[in-house]
Amino acid sequence: MLLVLLLATVVAAHEDSGEKFIPAERDPNTRLVFVGTRHGNRNPGQFLKDAGNWGKEGENELTTFGKRQAFGLGVAVRKFVGDLVEPQYLPKETKTYSSSANRCQMTLQSALAGIFPPKDFSEWNSLLGWTPVPYQIDDPMLRMYAVSPCPKSDAAWQPITDDTLPDLTALTREKKAVLDYIAKNTGWNASISHAADLADNLIQIELYKAKLPAWIAKPTLKGYDEAKLKKEIMEFAENHQIKCADYPPCRNMMGGVWLAHILDTLQKKVAGKTNDLNLVVYASHTEVTLSVMKQMFYDKKEVTTSAGFVLEFRDKPAPSVRLLNHDPGHINVDEHTIYQADYLPELKAICPDNWCPLDAFTKLVSATTISDWKTQCGLPKCSSA
Numbered sequence: 001m002l003l004v005l006l007l008a009t010v011v012a013a014h015e016d017s018g019e020k021f022i023p024a025e026r027d028p029n030t031r032l033v034f035v036g037t038r039h040g041n042r043n044p045g046q047f048l049k050d051a052g053n054w055g056k057e058g059e060n061e062l063t064t065f066g067k068r069q070a071f072g073l074g075v076a077v078r079k080f081v082g083d084l085v086e087p088q089y090l091p092k093e094t095k096t097y098s099s100s101a102n103r104c105q106m107t108l109q110s111a112l113a114g115i116f117p118p119k120d121f122s123e124w125n126s127l128l129g130w131t132p133v134p135y136q137i138d139d140p141m142l143r144m145y146a147v148s149p150c151p152k153s154d155a156a157w158q159p160i161t162d163d164t165l166p167d168l169t170a171l172t173r174e175k176k177a178v179l180d181y182i183a184k185n186t187g188w189n190a191s192i193s194h195a196a197d198l199a200d201n202l203i204q205i206e207l208y209k210a211k212l213p214a215w216i217a218k219p220t221l222k223g224y225d226e227a228k229l230k231k232e233i234m235e236f237a238e239n240h241q242i243k244c245a246d247y248p249p250c251r252n253m254m255g256g257v258w259l260a261h262i263l264d265t266l267q268k269k270v271a272g273k274t275n276d277l278n279l280v281v282y283a284s285h286t287e288v289t290l291s292v293m294k295q296m297f298y299d300k301k302e303v304t305t306s307a308g309f310v311l312e313f314r315d316k317p318a319p320s321v322r323l324l325n326h327d328p329g330h331i332n333v334d335e336h337t338i339y340q341a342d343y344l345p346e347l348k349a350i351c352p353d354n355w356c357p358l359d360a361f362t363k364l365v366s367a368t369t370i371s372d373w374k375t376q377c378g379l380p381k382c383s384s385a
Contacts, residue, residue: 024324024338026080029314032269033081034262036282037073037111037308037326038289039103040066041207044200048186051201052210062106065207069306069328069336070107074114076326076336077281080310085115085279088122089133092276096135098283099143107306108135108283115281140373141257142284150377156249160240163192168243177221178232185215192239199237202230241286242302245294255291256370258282262292262311263362263369270319270358295368297347298323310338319358323347 026033041063043055057063062070078085085093089112098108118124118131139147145157159165163172172179172192182198183190205212212226219229244250268274289308293300298309310324323343329335340354350360370376 021337022339024080024310024340026082026084027312027314027322029316030084030312031315032266032278032280032313033077033084034265034280034282034311034313035073035077035111035308035326036258036284036289036292036311037070037107037306038286038303039101039107039283040069040110040306041203042066042103042200042305043204044197046188046194046197048198048201048213050213052205052208054204054208054210060101060103062103062110063204063207065333066103066107066305067110068333070110071114072328072334072336073306073326074111074116076114076338077111077279077310078115080338081115081279087116087119089116089131091134094133094279094281095277096133096281097138097142098135099285099288100137100139100146101143101285104142104283104285105135105137108281109133111281111283115279141261142282142288144254144257144288144373145285147373147377149379152376152378153253156247156253157244160243160247160250161193165243165247168192168239171239175232178224178229181215181219181221182233185213192236195233195236196239199234202233203237238286238302242290244287245290250287251291251294252368252370253376254288255293255295256368256376257373258284258288258292259295259365260369260371262296263366266313266321266358266362269313270315296323296365297344298325299342299344300325304328306336309341313358314355320355321358321361322355 039062043057043059043061043063045060047055047059096108096112098104112133113130116122116131116133117129122131124131144150144153147153160168163169179190179195182188182195186194186198188194188197216229217226219226221229244254265274265280269277286303290300290303293309304327307327310326312322312324314320323341324338325341326336326338329337343351346364347356350356350364375381
């Protein structure tokens with residue numbers, strides 16, 4: 001199935017360099033692998049009135065396509081880690097985390113089904129190719145924007161949600177005619193966030209081969225035909241989430257706890273405190289996943305559904321890490337590829353052959369970690385009384 005709208009960002013990213021099509025192989029000296037992913041394909045936050053026969057899961061809920069994407073990720077992770085991780089889930093060997101959002105929990109569950117298909121002692125029902133795997137919910141790490149109260153997180157988001165950052169104000173002004181046309185035909189506000197909701201609707205309409213609303217298929221907006229209108233609507237997709245990852249106050253607030261967790265886990269591995277831990281998997285959201293990738297100096301502009309990062313740690317010839325991307329297939333939604341990431345210049349300078357000395361990597365990225373999320377949120381400290 002050709003998922004043109006859903007995976008357009010992946011196609012564009014892959015076109016940058018043919019090398020990105022080459023699946024990465026785990027280094028023989030790798031001792032720990034981190035996998036971070038955005039949730040899989042989901043329904044919009046609000047539906048068009050004439051959306052069609054889809055979206056039965058509910059607003060923002062994971063779709064069939066999202067489950068397939070996540071399962072494909074799990075299969076790719078299993079192939080990548082190989083015998084580093086036992087075929088059956090063992091709690092001392094694998095740790096898994098999700099935000100509280102249903103779409104993230106279900107993405108993680110689907111990915112784990114691909115990583116740990118039941119075998120031997122973990123097979124409990126011959127009719128099911130699945131076995132339950134436990135996970136932890138951690139919103140300060142993976143969904144800080146939903147933590148309440150968190151005044152500094154709210155403050156970081158305010159100029160984004162209000163479209164008062166200069167480029168958002170300019171975009172609102174530049175696309176006023178389109179935003180007004182959307183508002184007129186949906187009854188929603190003429191805003192970037194509601195245009196993004198419409199983009200999410202178009203993605204699902206494409207996936208389910210549903211009928212476009214007449215006002216999009218045959219627009220009455222001067223100078224627009226169907227192709228041009230759809231293209232401009234799709235440019236609003238995930239706009240605010242991507243802007244958060246680009247805006248340092250929001251980026252650091254969203255990814256700081258997650259980055260601290262990665263670095264702390266690495267240091268414990270080096271110190272021999274977690275010798276048996278070989279795999280850590282996280283499921284989060286666009287703005288959080290993209291933020292932590294940018295904090296690690298990935299050269300990355302966006303993440304499509306079920307995409308994210310793989311970070312590989314090896315202990316020989318010296319403690320070092322390698323940063324990889326993972327993306328769903330741009331033609332087959334069930335396929336997933338793990339491949340070498342592009343580094344920003346600051347990271348590239350310290351990473352010969354894409355492997356980064358752990359001490360140098362830690363020094364470079366640690367400035368934006370958050371070790372005490374409550375203090376960082378601006379919450380008052382409890383008195384000792």
